[in-house]
Amino acid sequence: xxxxxxxxxxxxxxxxxxxxxxxxxxxxxxxxxxxxxxxxxxxxxxxxxxxxxxxxxxxxxxxxxxxxxxxxxxxxxxxxxxxxxxxxxxxxxxxxxxxxxxxxxxxxxxxxxxxxxxxxxxxxxxxxxxxxxxxxxxxxxxxxxxxxxxxxxxxxxxxxxxxxxxxxxxxxxxxxxxxxxxxxxxxxxxxxxxxxxxxxxxxxxxxxxxxxxxxxxxxxxxxxxxxxxxxxxxxxxxxxxxxxxxxxxxxxxxxxxxxxxxxxxxxxxxxxxxxxxxxxxxxxxxxxxxxxxxxxxxxxxxxxxxxxxxxxxxxxxxxxxxxxxxxxxxxxxxxxxxxxxxxxxxxxxxxxxxxxxxxxxxxxxxxxxxxxxxxxxxxxxxxxxxxxxxxxxxxxxxxxxxxxxxx
Amino acid sequence: xxxxxxxxxxxxxxxxxxxxxxxxxxxxxxxxxxxxxxxxxxxxxxxxxxxxxxxxxxxxxxxxxxxxxxxxxxxxxxxxxxxxxxxxxxxxxxxxxxxxxxxxxxxxxxxxxxxxxxxxxxxxxxxxxxxxxxxxxxxxxxxxxxxxxxxxxxxxxxxxxxxxxxxxxxxxxxxxxxxxxxxxxxxxxxxxxxxxxxxxxxxxxxxxxxxxxxxxxxxxxxxxxxxxxxxxxxxxxxxxxxxxxxxxxxxxxxxxxxxxxxxxxxxxxxxxxxxxxxxxxxxxxxxxxxxxxxxxxxxxxxxxxxxxxxxxxxxxxxxxxxxxxxxxxxxxxxxxxxxxxxxxxxxxxxxxxxxxxxxxxxxxxxxxxxxxxxxxxxxxxxxxxxxxxxxxxxxxxxxxx
Numbered sequence: 001x002x003x004x005x006x007x008x009x010x011x012x013x014x015x016x017x018x019x020x021x022x023x024x025x026x027x028x029x030x031x032x033x034x035x036x037x038x039x040x041x042x043x044x045x046x047x048x049x050x051x052x053x054x055x056x057x058x059x060x061x062x063x064x065x066x067x068x069x070x071x072x073x074x075x076x077x078x079x080x081x082x083x084x085x086x087x088x089x090x091x092x093x094x095x096x097x098x099x100x101x102x103x104x105x106x107x108x109x110x111x112x113x114x115x116x117x118x119x120x121x122x123x124x125x126x127x128x129x130x131x132x133x134x135x136x137x138x139x140x141x142x143x144x145x146x147x148x149x150x151x152x153x154x155x156x157x158x159x160x161x162x163x164x165x166x167x168x169x170x171x172x173x174x175x176x177x178x179x180x181x182x183x184x185x186x187x188x189x190x191x192x193x194x195x196x197x198x199x200x201x202x203x204x205x206x207x208x209x210x211x212x213x214x215x216x217x218x219x220x221x222x223x224x225x226x227x228x229x230x231x232x233x234x235x236x237x238x239x240x241x242x243x244x245x246x247x248x249x250x251x252x253x254x255x256x257x258x259x260x261x262x263x264x265x266x267x268x269x270x271x272x273x274x275x276x277x278x279x280x281x282x283x284x285x286x287x288x289x290x291x292x293x294x295x296x297x298x299x300x301x302x303x304x305x306x307x308x309x310x311x312x313x314x315x316x317x318x319x320x321x322x323x324x325x326x327x328x329x330x331x332x333x334x335x336x337x338x339x340x341x342x343x344x345x346x347x348x349x350x351x352x353x354x355x356x357x358x359x360x361x362x363x364x365x366x367x368x369x370x371x372x373x374x375x376x377x378x379x380x381x382x383x384x385x386x387x388x389x390x391x392x393x394x395x396x397x398x399x400x401x402x403x404x405x406x407x
Numbered sequence: 408x409x410x411x412x413x414x415x416x417x418x419x420x421x422x423x424x425x426x427x428x429x430x431x432x433x434x435x436x437x438x439x440x441x442x443x444x445x446x447x448x449x450x451x452x453x454x455x456x457x458x459x460x461x462x463x464x465x466x467x468x469x470x471x472x473x474x475x476x477x478x479x480x481x482x483x484x485x486x487x488x489x490x491x492x493x494x495x496x497x498x499x500x501x502x503x504x505x506x507x508x509x510x511x512x513x514x515x516x517x518x519x520x521x522x523x524x525x526x527x528x529x530x531x532x533x534x535x536x537x538x539x540x541x542x543x544x545x546x547x548x549x550x551x552x553x554x555x556x557x558x559x560x561x562x563x564x565x566x567x568x569x570x571x572x573x574x575x576x577x578x579x580x581x582x583x584x585x586x587x588x589x590x591x592x593x594x595x596x597x598x599x600x601x602x603x604x605x606x607x608x609x610x611x612x613x614x615x616x617x618x619x620x621x622x623x624x625x626x627x628x629x630x631x632x633x634x635x636x637x638x639x640x641x642x643x644x645x646x647x648x649x650x651x652x653x654x655x656x657x658x659x660x661x662x663x664x665x666x667x668x669x670x671x672x673x674x675x676x677x678x679x680x681x682x683x684x685x686x687x688x689x690x691x692x693x694x695x696x697x698x699x700x701x702x703x704x705x706x707x708x709x710x711x712x713x714x715x716x717x718x719x720x721x722x723x724x725x726x727x728x729x730x731x732x733x734x735x736x737x738x739x740x741x742x743x744x745x746x747x748x749x750x751x752x753x754x755x756x757x758x759x760x761x762x763x764x765x766x767x768x769x770x771x772x773x774x775x776x777x778x779x780x781x782x783x784x785x786x787x788x789x790x791x792x793x794x795x796x797x798x799x800x801x802x803x804x805x806x807x808x
Contacts, residue, residue: 045522098658098676107534109556114507117592118514126595134596135795138503139535140556144796148661153673156659156797157564158556160505160535168553175571196514199522200530257498257552259543262465262531271549282577392531393540395552 005177006404008244009088009232010344011080011188015051015225015331019083024348027356028377032330034211034223039193047207051225051332052193065149071110071136072192074145076228076337081146081186088232088244090184092150099183101155102143103173104190104230105165106336107391109139111194142190146230154182163296163333164389165189166229166340167397171253173233183238188230189340197335198224204263206300212333213360214297214326215304215368222298225332229340231347236404246407248350251285251384251400254278258394265302269310271396276314276386279398285384287315290322292355292385294342295372297326298333307388308368323380325373329359339389339397346385346401355380408584408631408746409457409476410733411447419743420750423758424779428732430613430625436591443603447627447734448589458545467532468588469506470541472630472739477542480582484634485646488547497550497578499569500539500632501561501585502738505554508590509533538586551578556738558793559698560657561585562631563741563801567655569635579640584742586630593737594626602794604701614701614735616728617710617775619765624700627734631742649749653687653786653802656680660796667708674712674798678790681800682716685786689717692724692802693784694757696744698792699728700735709792710770719771725782726775727751731760741791745803748787752805757782 010020015033017023036042037050053076058067061079070078081102085092092100113136120128135141140158147156155176159168166189173187201207201224208221239246256278258271265272280287296307312319327345334341349355354377361374387399408414411429412422429447438444454463454471457478466474477498481487486496509532517525531537536554543552551572555565562585569583587593597603604614604623614625641648658680660666660673682689695713699706714721729747730736736743751757759778766772774780784805791799 097661102659109535114511114592115514117595118511118518121511122515122518129595129599131600134600134602137507137596138556138558140503140558140561140793140797141795143557144659144663147659148663148796151661153659153661153676155657156557157568160554160556161552162534162536172553172568175575175577179571179575196510196517196533199517199525200513200527200533202522203517203525203527203530255551255553256495257540257543257549259547259549261544262537262540263527274549391536392534393536393552394543395536395540 003178004236004249005174005233006236006239006249007231007247007347008234008239009084010347011083011087011230012341012344013053013076013079014227014341015053020087027327027330028354030357030359030375032359034332040195045202047202047209049223050193051223053226062149065145070145071113073106073110073190074142077104077142077146077190078149080188080228080230081150084186084230084232090232095184097151097153099154100152101176101182101185102147102152103157103169103185103187104143105159105161105169106139106142106189107162107165107191108194108197110137111196112192113137115195146186161395162391162393163335164339164391164395164397165336166338166343167387167389167399170231170343170399174250177233177235185233186230187233189337190228191226191335191337193226208299211360212299212329214299214329214358215365215372216361217363217365219299221300223332225334227334227337227341229337229344231343246404247347248401249404251402252279252283254282254398256396260394263392265306265390269306271394272307272310272390273313275396275398279400283400285400288318289384290386291380292349292382293322293324294346294387295324295326296388296390297328299328305367308370320370323355323371323373323378325356325358327356339387343387343399346387349382350385350401350403353379353381409472410629410743411449411627412733416746416750420747423729423732423747424756426759426761428613428761429627430734435589441598442605443598445625446589447625449628465528466541467506467509469586470538472588473500473538473586474542474545476630476632477546477582480632480634481546486580491547494579495550496548497572497581498539498543498548499553499565499581499583501555501565502538502587503556503558503561504593505535505538506532506588507592511592557797558795559737559740560791560793560797560799561738563791563799564657566633566742566745566801570652570655573635573637579637581635582632583635584632585738587628587737587739589626589628597626613762614731615762616699616701616706616731616760617766617770617772618763619767621701621706624702625734627736629736629739629743631739631746633745648806650752650803651806653804654681654685655801656684657799663796664794670708671711674709674792675715677798677800678712678716681802685802687786690720692786692788694725694782694787696748696789697726697728698790700730705792709790714771722771722773724774725757725780726772727758728760729758744789748789748803752784752787755781755783
């Protein structure tokens with residue numbers, strides 16, 4: 001149980017860039033990926049903006065499977081997985097297939113497949129739906145497609161815990177590796193832009209009309225997005241043996257459930273607090289050692305206020321001294337991919353000693369009075385980073401990444 | 408557990424050993440135009456029987472199945488609300504679709520009436536972790552809350568995940584299992600994929616695992632949760648211990664079920680890993696609860712995998728396949744098999760496979776038959792295989808003080 005598990009590869013497909021380098025540099029520059037929605041017609045909605053992935057060609061990444069017969073979330077996941085392996089310098093042929101696994105999170109799986117089903121149903125043409133519906137729709141196909149594309153025959157798990165799913169998937173991969181059930185794991189999350197999700201958040205009045213401005217006094221909500229993030233996890237010993245670049249060590253995690261309300265967070269942020277406390281305990285980290293927090297930071301009035309409250313309850317008078325940023329200000333909310341992409345950000349922050357900004361933050365909410373790294377990236381020594389994610393269902397997940405002994 | 412054959416271990420096991428089948432014409436939705444009109448439906452399911460007079464409107468069918476079976480499992484294990492207020496209990500739920508019906512209905516309503524008329528309450532149930540979230544609220548489960556989705560193996564995989572949480576000391580008590588509701592949307596998918604049994608041929612109306620006449624599975628629905636705890640702590644609180652989780656294994660067939668050899672190999676890897684994890688040898692397994700659901704290729708692959716692990720011992724291995732009576736309940740299937748295994752271990756009777764008359768040539772299953780048989784089970788193996796590559800195996804063992 002004391003095996004050290006490290007991150008040696010990062011792959012991302014996001015509204016602000018594909019591939020670790022482009023993504024990180026755009027993020028530090030404070031670039032926004034939010035634009036008018038192109039996936040479907042939003043004229044019947046009172047909001048029209050989203051954070052979609054632009055100029056994505058699945059065929060660039062899907063080499064073994066048939067890209068045309070994969071859902072968009074699977075395509076993103078495969079792209080992120082390939083990028084992560086390449087970044088880690090791992091050839092999948094060099095691995096023992098049975099000991100190479102995949103653990104992925106998602107909110108909606110492959111929503112476009114059921115949307116197509118619904119369109120056909122409504123137009124009285126359900127016979128247009130054939131055997132491909134079952135082959136493409138159930139959410140487990142995302143992790144399965146990644147594994148099939150790369151020849152990974154070990155552990156294969158999909159964890160659909162909504163907007164915290166990426167953290168859950170990474171946490172599971174950590175446990176799998178610590179238990180010695182795999183030599184290498186690809187872990188992350190993926191979600192495709194979904195009409196169903198957009199409709200739901202719009203109906204809740206949670207979608208911002210123009211920009212996402214977490215922690216700002218005038219914030220108007222979140223912006224739905226899409227993307228994928230995948231990390232390569234392996235034991236420190238194997239990473240050292242092959243001379244790999246080590247971004248960070250996965251120190252531990254905490255998972256909790258509010259058991260309070262499906263869509264609203266606990267009024268005192270109690271579940272979020274327990275997840276953070278458990279992550280600190282699991283990674284044997286003193287709260288004073290945490291040098292960066294990647295916030296869930298959706299940009300809704302309640303999330304940002306309660307998250308701030310929960311951070312204060314955990315870190316007490318230290319809370320104001322920890323830089324906290326929400327990259328959702330730039331990427332929007334990439335759903336099940338969000339916390340995986342944010343884990344990538346934590347790993348990059350630990351590796352580079354730089355933290356990305358929260359953009360559009362000009363007039364801080366008096367109830368959100370911590371250091372949210374407004375508008376400009378910052379050089380900070382990041383020894384320990386905490387990645388927080390919260391989801392529908394009251395699911396809370398906190399992850400600790402830190403400098404490895406080799407950093 | 409909530410199943411089409413009853414809601415208690417004893418009742419379900421009794422039905423299984425008497426060869427009662429839950430597979431009947433579907434009442435839940437119109438089957439016109441579908442190739443298979445049969446399923447293991449829970450007719451007249453009423454969650455208020457288990458959950459009392461609380462407002463059940465926010466819970467869809469899947470959530471009601473899960474919350475109801477959680478109520479039974481909490482009651483059965485003695486984890487009272489009082490205890491749950493001071494100790495965190497976790498929930499790990501395996502489900503393939505959660506509620507494809509809720510997701511689809513939400514979308515169709517927005518298409519029909521406009522997005523402004525979509526239901527916010529339904530939206531909260533469109534996430535695939537809705538049932539575990541709703542159940543946590545109903546029963547105040549504040550520990551780890553994870554949803555696992557690996558196709559038809561989801562439920563057994565969730566038990567493995569839960570067992571690892573206990574083993575690693577992350578949780579003291581975890582409800583682990585799975586659920587699946589019967590609904591038009593997922594049923595239509597299986598029907599169009601040609602995976603369901605046809606009732607209009609000489610093969611009869613049932614899925615008949617291992618039989619030469621088998622021609623497909625029947626879908627079913629249900630929910631089953633097991634309360635998993637650390638042995639020492641369970642004894643300390645004076646809990647009744649039903650069995651021990653000895654080991655588990657899982658693997659993935661990269662061909663997604665397209666290649667026979669790779670599929671067989673993946674199932675065999677899961678079984679071998681479970682044996683290794685349990686420190687057991689094949690001859691120490693006393694019976695097998697097979698995943699077989701009446702599929703032409705799926706059943707054959709499972710048999711070949713079992714033979715590759717057990718060799719000539721296969722002929723001595725008592726085998727059952729409860730999907731012959733409950734149907735393929737997807738996310739619920741592994742946990743339902745596990746629940747039935749608990750009763751087999753306790754009662755010493757293994758259910759038969761009704762209608763099994765002509766075991767396919769070349770299947771060396773000398774101890775699979777239509778009727779129940781007496782068995783003395785120390786270690787029982789449970790297999791769960793998906794339709795597109797996932798395999799999972801679990802070993803349950805008799806607990807002796």
